[in-house]
Amino acid sequence: MAVHTPAATTTPVALPDGTQVVLGSGSRLEYDSDFGHNGVREVTLYGEARFSVAHDARKPFIVKSDNMSTRVLGTVFYVRSYRGGAGSVVLVEGSVSVGGGKADGGMTLRPGQRAVVDRDGGIKVSKADMAAAGGWTQGEFRFDDSRLDEVMNDIGSWYNVGIAFHSPRLLKLRVHFNFPRRLPLDDVLQALNDLGVARFKYSEGRIDIE
Known part of the structure; x- marks a missing residue:
């Protein structure tokens, strides 16, 4: 079974065990037709999603x-893993174990924590920006003192456009940015330009930041 969400929208998904998923822009969720019948509930995610997992102590839930791989019994959390970038998990409630590569978990998170898994499987845990993590499920971009590269990666994923930074110093700039996701990309870029930290221009499927 597979569910795909086009760019600039979200899709609610109800799994057979009662788990509720909100699938993010440009994302795909896959699971077997016999989901949960072999003692484990396993899904594969390409992109990002919010999971509210139905508790079942006998059947762990694995994303x-x-x-990376995230293993839980019953909890609420966000997973972000677009191809080619670092993966991340933000825990809202309950407990999850996050592992790099294909391992089924390894580092346990507490509510309010975020784990970032790099391309080599290394894991870094920090305090999560909960508003930013869940903003997309509320139809908003929400960033509070966030790195500009993280902001632009989110915007690029939502509108399905490329991102190009023309100066390394811009990557680590920190910004505050809140804006509705339902508006056209041109409006978002105008709001970003109004911040005065860089110049944002869209052309031929790519946003250039100078």
Whole structure:
């Protein structure tokens, strides 16, 4: 079974065990037709999603993605793993175990924590920006003192456009940015330009930041 979400929208998904998923822009969720029948509930995610997992102590719930694996019993969390980038998990409530590569978990998170898994499987845990993590499920971009590269990666994923930074110093700039996702890309870029930290221009499927 597979569910795909086009760019600039989200899709609610109800799994057979009662788990509720909100699938993010440009994302795909896959699971077997016999989901949960072999003693484990496993899905594969390409992109990002919010999971509210139905508790079942006998059947762990595993989210496989490009460069990490997240294992839970019953909890609420976000997973972000677009191909080619670092993966991340933000825990809202309950407990999850996050592992790099294909391992089924390894580092346990507490509510309010975020784990970032790099391309080599290394894991870094920090305090999560909960508003930013869940903003897309509320139809908003929400960033509070966030790195500009993270902001632009989110915007690029939502509108399905490329991102090009023309100066390394711009990557680590920190910005505050809140804006509705339902508006056209041109409006978002105008709001970004109004911040005065860089110049944002869209052309031929790519946003250039100078």
